[in-house]
Amino acid sequence: MISLRKQTMRNALLFIVTLFGATLCFGAEVYPNKPVRVVVGFSPGGFADLVARLISPQLGEQLGEPFVVDNRTGAAGTIATAIVAKSAPDGYTLLLAEPGLTINAALHKSLSYDVAKDFTRIVQIARVTDVLVVPPSLKVNTIKEFIALAQANPGKLNYGSGGTGSTLHLYAELFNRAAKVNTTHVPYKGAAGTVTALLGGQIQMSFAAIPSVLQHVNSGRLRALAVTTDGTRSPLMPDVPSMSEAGIAGMTIYGWEGFIGPAGLPKGVVNKLHSEVLKAMAVPSVKERLSQLAPNWWAAARKNFQPTYAANFSAGPRSSRRRVLRSNKHFVASHQEAKNRASCFDFCTPD
Numbered sequence: 318m319i320s321l322r323k324q325t326m327r328n329a330l331l332f333i334v335t336l337f338g339a340t341l342c343f344g345a346e347v348y349p350n351k352p353v354r355v356v357v358g359f360s361p362g363g364f365a366d367l368v369a370r371l372i373s374p375q376l377g378e379q380l381g382e383p384f385v386v387d388n389r390t391g392a393a394g395t396i397a398t399a400i401v402a403k404s405a406p407d408g409y410t411l412l413l414a415e416p417g418l419t420i421n422a423a424l425h426k427s428l429s430y431d432v433a434k435d436f437t438r439i440v441q442i443a444r445v446t447d448v449l450v451v452p453p454s455l456k457v458n459t460i461k462e463f464i465a466l467a468q469a470n471p472g473k474l475n476y477g478s479g480g481t482g483s484t485l486h487l488y489a490e491l492f493n494r495a496a497k498v499n500t501t502h503v504p505y506k507g508a509a510g511t512v513t514a515l516l517g518g519q520i521q522m523s524f525a526a527i528p529s530v531l532q533h534v535n536s537g538r539l540r541a542l543a544v545t546t547d548g549t550r551s552p553l554m555p556d557v558p559s560m561s562e563a564g565i566a567g568m569t570i571y572g573w574e575g576f577i578g579p580a581g582l583p584k585g586v587v588n589k590l591h592s593e594v595l596k597a598m599a600v601p602s603v604k605e606r607l608s609q610l611a612p613n614w615w616a617a618a619r620k621n622f623q624p625t626y627a628a629n630f631s632a633g634p635r636s637s638r639r640r641v642l643r644s645n646k647h648f649v650a651s652h653q654e655a656k657n658r659a660s661c662f663d664f665c666t667p668d
Contacts, residue, residue: 348586349382354410355576356387356401358394358417359479360507364526364610368442368574369413371606375597390506393480395421395428402430406437406581408590414577416484424482437582440594441575445611447488447524447545448554453537455521460496460542460563463522467498474500475520477511485511488524488545488570495565515539526572527553528610545570552612 353376357369366388373384389397394417404410412418422432430436449460457463467474478485481504493500503520505511508529514520515530516538524545531553533539541557544550547569548561560568576594578587597603 348408348589349380351409352382353377353380353384353408354387355384355413356389356397356410357413358389358391358397358415360390360509361388362509362512362529363479363507364445364529364572365413365415365574366507366509367528367610371603371610372442372594372597375600375603376593379593379597391480393417393421393483393486395425399429401577401579402435404579406579406583408578408582408586411439411576411578411590412436414575416572417479417482418577420484420487421482435580437578437580437587439576439578439582439587440591441573442594442598443574443607443611445526445528445572445574446551446553447485447570447572448527448530448534448551448557449492449522449524449542449545449560450515450530450534450539451522451542452515452518453540454518455540457542458540460558460560460565463542464496464498467496467500471499472501474522475503476500476522476524477503477505477514477520478523479508479511480504480506484572485524489522491570492524492565492568495567512539527551543568553609 355369355373357366359365366386369386373386377383389400394415398412398414398418398421401410401412419432421428449463451457451463455463455466457466476489478489480486481502483504485508486502486504489500489502492498500522503514505514508525511520511523512525512530512533515523516533527544530539530541534541534554541554543558543560543563543565544554545568546559548559550557550559550562560566576590578590598607
């Protein structure tokens, strides 16, 4: 009788343990089981925001939980990046990253996060071409005419960017160096603010992702002077020359977008997000819209997510960079330092 009772108790305990273990395993496999936050470091309307708002609803539909875009602007994207770096590694806080992620690491010594150590890379979504645009009121139609005007008025033409140290800031300063002109930097909290300032006549020039300004160029409210391709024209702006066509060397620049999360994301979550993003990008409506935003987009395997962080920028000492950033004069970025930091940020393949 006692033996039977003990056996019954052992069986009951075994059942409870087995059931509890199965529940844990099942719970671990269910991702997501609550809303996922997609942090964007720039204001609504910019290219990063457009990409996030295109992919997120489709991910929510596929996975059964909303992917909510959260714009946290300021400090050239470092505020948003710090939020994700410090978040729990559970897959519920992601960053829509762009080149500023690694550019900021090459510019600043005192960031609250380490680009090489504090993030899990998930998937690249797009590569995008930028374009130099001006308002029609400037009355220039070509790069050569703009350069002539800028050289005749040193320091009097203003350009906008998404913040000091942002990609658009660096692109414009690289152009200043290549074209031997001196234009003045006016930082905003995102690319959308730059476009608004262009349309309102507060600034006279800016670089921008083509999708961010395409409708304004097509309507005649802005004028495109040159795109930052490798000599081929953008399918979105076939009548606009490349920088090299326009006689400006060293201005082949591509932006990129991709999902990353905090360090330590579980492998299962990373792999699931990776595959679901690829699946989302294959949905016809999403694929068509991506093709409109960036004709040369691709869904890269993580091992190929190795963006050209700041390789187009010439070498120069860190002290010069800090001095230039303070004065908004010609920016000199360290080519070698950026390359060194970029090499620590290669995207690995899922095991």
